[in-house]
Amino acid sequence: MISFDEFKKVEIKVAKVLEADRVEGSDKLLKLKISLGSEERQIVSGIGKNYEPADMVGKNIIIVSNLEPRQLMGLESQGMILAASDDSGPAILIPDREIPPGTEVR
Numbered sequence: 001m002i003s004f005d006e007f008k009k010v011e012i013k014v015a016k017v018l019e020a021d022r023v024e025g026s027d028k029l030l031k032l033k034i035s036l037g038s039e040e041r042q043i044v045s046g047i048g049k050n051y052e053p054a055d056m057v058g059k060n061i062i063i064v065s066n067l068e069p070r071q072l073m074g075l076e077s078q079g080m081i082l083a084a085s086d087d088s089g090p091a092i093l094i095p096d097r098e099i100p101p102g103t104e105v106r
Helices: none
Strands: 012-022 030-035 040-045 060-064 070-072 075-077 083-086 089-092
Touching: 012 040, 040 075
Parallel strands: none
Antiparallel strands: 012 030, 012 060, 030 040, 070 075, 083 089
């Protein structure tokens, strides 16, 4: 269990996928260029077995935006896509209507 004050430290935001490509040498990693409204970032995510890059472009997704950057296969990832997973793999979380990139999830 974490306290509510600890949970409030996590910044969860809506992001729009601007570009998506497969990461060379990996069958599961996708490199996404995303917009948070006021800034663009790169996120590397292990959703490539379930999502085609072309299908990701234009989608609004939900990310954790205040994680420390992390290197994955030599690429910097500046956030984390939120997804639920079961035996079929990840299912990304998306808003059920159009929301501006950068909007905070509460």
